[in-house]
Amino acid sequence: MKTKVLNLLSENSYVSGESISEALGISRAAVWKYINILKKEGYIIDSSTNKGYIVLDRPDVLTSVEVSPFIRTEFVGKNIVHFNTISSTNTKAKELAADNCPNGTVIISEEQTSGRGRLGRQWVSPKCKGIWMSIILRPDIPPMEAYKVTIIAAAAVHGALAENGADSLIKWPNDIIMNGKKVCGILTEMNSELSKIHYLVIGIGINVNTEDTEIPEELKDKASSLKLETNRHFDRKLLLGSILNNFEPLYKEFTSTGSIETSIAVCRDHSAVLNREVILLEGNKSSTVKVVDINSNGHLLIQESDAVREILSGEVSIRAKEGYI
Known part of the structure; x- marks a missing residue:
């Protein structure tokens, strides 16, 4: 109900409590209660006795209601499960995948306390500074070809960064590099039998607006963030939408034709290792x-x-x- 109230609010004009009450079939007191909950979550909402309510500012969070306006996909990201804090989005995604959640579900957390990279390495994930997400997929492909989805994800992240004004390179097969430092890692995990994939979990971690003080000292020669490398703040909602919008057509090309040639072309043209x-x-x-x-x-x-x-x-x-x- 809180989300429904938020969806009825406008950033351009006041909406009366009476109209919200009638539209949702709840009391004016209930509308007031949900408005206060939204305020506690960081929404700046002005209240006027004669005019009603208006949203003046929104928090920098990656909830479904905040991200959905930027997503233009058919199924990837249509179901978003959001957390403020979680140990690992990949771990939670595997739990939800085992419970048969929809194909294309995206797990997002503002913070990870036990984020993981490739080969079991730790991934530092400060709160509201990056994109820490996992995509659940159920492709009808041989398990031995699951690694190709990592390459698709790398091409999608590169494309999204380019759309948002950030030049990057791809370090085969799963890292995104800016100015010689890692800003994004991709971790693909699979549950399968010998000839059938039950599900894939594609974990994507991006240091978006991470500050220098939030990067461990021992990693500063290897890791950075989009903000540190470009000297500007990035809109996480817009960037997340761009990633999913880039990912789905590349993924559908693979599942429908068996080819990842478009993704390979991106990885070749923007490789950090080719001819080195x-x-x-x-x-x-x-x-x-x-x-x-x-x-x-x-x-x-x-x-x-x-x-x-x-x-x-x-x-x-x-x-x-x-x-x-």
Whole structure:
């Protein structure tokens, strides 16, 4: 009911308590109660005895009612589950996926207390400073091809950042880089049988308006935020909508045709590693190789001595010879 009251309020003109009461079939006292709840949540609402209520300002939160106006998808993000604080959006997404929540559901939290990156690394997620979300998907694809959705997500984030005036590069397969530092990580997890995927969870963590003091000292040479790298504040709602709007058509291309060529083209054109020498880590072994291409399957092609070898994202990690990338 609180959301329904909010949806009836306007930012351009006053709405009377009587009209809200009649539209929702609740008492004027109930309208007043929900208005006060919204005020406590950060909405600036002016009340006038003769005019009614008007929204003067909205809080910087990623709730469904705040984000939905920016989403133009068919199913991704049509169901948003929002939290103020949560241990990990991926963990909660797996719980909800197991309970058969709708395909395309997005889990968002303003803060994560136990955010995770690839290979179990910690991801620091300060409150209301980033986008910490997970997308639940149920693709009819072989489990061995699930890694391709990570590449799709990377291309979608890059496209969204470009739409919002931020230049970035993609460090194959799941990091977004600005000025040589990581601003976004993507973590894909899967529940499947040998031949069937029950669900995928695509975790996306973006340091949006994170301040320098909120980045751990030991990570400052590797990690940054959009705000720190561009010297401007970003609208998280607009950016989140852009990511989902970019993601869905790339994902539908894959599920309908089996191709991720559009996503691969983005990753090639904006690669942080293509035609560069990098350190390849395979278990306890490390070697210097040159990245020569990303093939149509999203595998990295590397040159070692006189041979070109194809590697998969789940098998290796790559590092720059100096710095992060």
